[in-house]
Amino acid sequence: MSEAKFKPVFIFLDTDKHASPFDILMTLDLIPDVVVLKYENVTPEDVEKIVYDALFPRGPKGIKYTKVFVNGKELETVNAIVEKIRKCMFPPFELSVIVDPRGSYTTASAAVVKTLEILRKLGLGGIEGKNVTVLAGTGPVGVAAAWLYAAEKAVEVIVTSREITRAQKVASRINEELKTDVVKPFQARTPEDVGRAIENADIVLATGAPGVQLLPLNTLKTYGKKVKVVADCNAVPPYGIEGLDPKWDGKEVIPGVYGVGALVIGTLKNKIEAELIKKALQEPKGIFDFRTAYEIGKAMLPTK
Numbered sequence: 001m002s003e004a005k006f007k008p009v010f011i012f013l014d015t016d017k018h019a020s021p022f023d024i025l026m027t028l029d030l031i032p033d034v035v036v037l038k039y040e041n042v043t044p045e046d047v048e049k050i051v052y053d054a055l056f057p058r059g060p061k062g063i064k065y066t067k068v069f070v071n072g073k074e075l076e077t078v079n080a081i082v083e084k085i086r087k088c089m090f091p092p093f094e095l096s097v098i099v100d101p102r103g104s105y106t107t108a109s110a111a112v113v114k115t116l117e118i119l120r121k122l123g124l125g126g127i128e129g130k131n132v133t134v135l136a137g138t139g140p141v142g143v144a145a146a147w148l149y150a151a152e153k154a155v156e157v158i159v160t161s162r163e164i165t166r167a168q169k170v171a172s173r174i175n176e177e178l179k180t181d182v183v184k185p186f187q188a189r190t191p192e193d194v195g196r197a198i199e200n201a202d203i204v205l206a207t208g209a210p211g212v213q214l215l216p217l218n219t220l221k222t223y224g225k226k227v228k229v230v231a232d233c234n235a236v237p238p239y240g241i242e243g244l245d246p247k248w249d250g251k252e253v254i255p256g257v258y259g260v261g262a263l264v265i266g267t268l269k270n271k272i273e274a275e276l277i278k279k280a281l282q283e284p285k286g287i288f289d290f291r292t293a294y295e296i297g298k299a300m301l302p303t304k
């Protein structure tokens with residue numbers, strides 16, 4: 001078959017009972033002649049069968065037009081699926097794999113990019129050398145954001161949780177992967193605990209569950225003397241950071257503390273995801289996860 005005849009095919013592997021229509025719709029709108037296949041309730045044990053059957057029928061030329069999108073709520077299962085896919089592939093039978101579990105990786109990337117943008121606008125340089133606190137950083141968004149801040153050479157990345165063991169697990173994993181010790185676990189159950197977690201922070205990112213307030217305004221006023229940027233991923237009231245409107249893009253929450261709201265992060269998230277899908281379509285192989293998403297988002301910032 002001539003290469004021009006191969007249609008782009010996106011195979012959605014979702015760990016959830018119902019595949020998310022969000023990413024499917026975005027893919028359909030971006031690529032007019034795309035064919036979408038979806039598999040739900042996917043477990044790591046299902047991967048070999050599906051992926052091997054996707055790798056071979058179109059041959060080494062056609063495989064460049066076959067893409068996999070891994071999705072789902074359970075991050076550990078998603079990671080195990082991605083590992084299985086990696087193991088199934090070998091040259092020339094390799095394909096592009098997008099990983100964005102429930103939008104978390106593109107959201108984390110957008111949040112980190114927005115905080116970087118505000119730092120630059122304030123003339124405060126980049127993330128390198130800054131102290132960061134990721135509030136409730138144990139979910140998929142928080143883990144990816146903490147990873148990115150550590151990779152960008154923040155001097156300290158505090159990850160809070162109501163349970164210290166959950167924060168410890170996140171910190172150990174990132175420190176091990178990046179061969180660093182900058183990620184520090186912190187147990188935060190009360191506003192005072194949260195206050196102590198942000199005492200030295202230049203950047204505070206809230207990545208708590210929808211509808212959960214993590215940082216009351218009084219706590220920010222009392223403890224956030226060094227804070228320059230706050231950002232919140234939670235768009236469901238009450239928001240993660242009191243006093244920070246989801247539509248704000250760099251507006252002062254209190255004097256000297258500039259805020260980025262969840263809807264602003266969400267808008268950039270959608271742009272990043274669209275570019276991630278286009279990149280995976282163009283490139284014949286590779287894993288396109290939060291690392292790629294962050295590079296895409298960073299490249300969208302003005303150079304000066």
Ligand SMILES: NC(=O)c1ccc[n+]([C@@H]2O[C@H](COP(=O)([O-])OP(=O)(O)OC[C@H]3O[C@@H](n4cnc5c(N)ncnc54)[C@H](OP(=O)(O)O)[C@@H]3O)[C@@H](O)[C@H]2O)c1
Pocket residue numbers: 102103104107136137138139140141142160161162163166167207208209210211212233234235265266269
């Ligand atoms: N714009 C978008 O497209 C988009 C996409 C994805 C996510 N989001 C938003 O990003 C945020 C983070 O998403 P996620 O999926 O990573 O969140 P998540 O896993 O649901 O929750 C993150 C963390 O919040 C903490 N938490 C849960 N309930 C809490 C409570 N009642 N009180 C205090 N802490 C609580 C938990 O930490 P501990 O148990 O360790 O304390 C949990 O690990 C959410 O608000 C979500 O809506 C937006």
